[in-house]
Amino acid sequence: MDNRLKVLRAERKWSQNDLAIHLDISRQSVNAIETGKYDPSLPLAFKIARLFEMPIEEIFIDKID
Amino acid sequence: MATSRKRLNPNNILLLSAFGGFIIGILNGLGIQLPLWTPLAVLIFLLIISISYWKNIDEAAKEAHKFAWYWSSIGWISLAATFYTTMQYNAVPNSLVSLLETKFNSPTEIFMAGIISSIIIQIIFYSIIWIGWWARTRMR
Structure with a gap:
């Protein structure tokens, strides 16, 4: 699954570490999500959506679409 | 939905575990007779460390551990099964048998x-796969 996390983070001039602190996860996990190596759970995806004040489907893009 | 709570630093939990192992190693190395309850204490200590570590890592870290656990187990079971089957044909080299007989007294x-050796091999397999899981995120 693709995602726009890196772009959204860059728009806010946040480092991976800044985003990790906001989400209460490790910087390595932010990197894993951004690179598409790991797809977050639904609770974490909702948390990310709330943080960026966007619907989940605008952050995470299903490759089938 | 899960609520967030303040996490302990998982690295500190691992350091505490390493410190425990270090203490046991030192005592053993000094030839100090450990009390009979030591194995039970080690078991309880490891359980507390493991539960505490698991509760304080995030979901991607858990995923890496699950991946490493599954594949290292499969790898080691396959290797052990192959070795065990080989032994059925009396294919163990004589040099290995005589080495075991001279090296160990009972x-x-x-x-x-x-x-x-089972634990060490499992840890090596586990570590390689766990490092590989995280390393792949850096290659993209």
Whole structure:
């Protein structure tokens, strides 16, 4: 699954570490999500959506679409 | 939905575990006779460390551990099964048999060496796969 996390983070001039602190996860996990190596759970995806004040489907893009 | 709570630093939990192992190693190295309840204490200590570590890592870290656990187990079981099957044909080299006989004084020592080597091999497999899981995120 693709995602726009890196772009959204860059728009806010946040480092991976800044985003990790906001989400209460490790910087390595932010990197894993951004690179598409790991797809977050639904609770974490909702948390990310709330943080960026966007619907989940605008952050995470299903490759089938 | 899960609520967030303040996490302990998982690295500190691992450091505490390493410190515990270090203390046991030092005592053993000094030839100090450990009390009979030591194995039970080690078991309880490891359980507390493991539960605490698991509760304080995030979901991607858990995923890496699950991946490493599954594949290292499969790898080690396959290797052990192959080795065990090979032994059925009396294919163990004589040099290995004589090495075991000279190196160890009793069947108990051979048994303990078997357990320890199993643990070490499993840890090596686990570590390689765990490092590989995280390393892949850096290659993209």
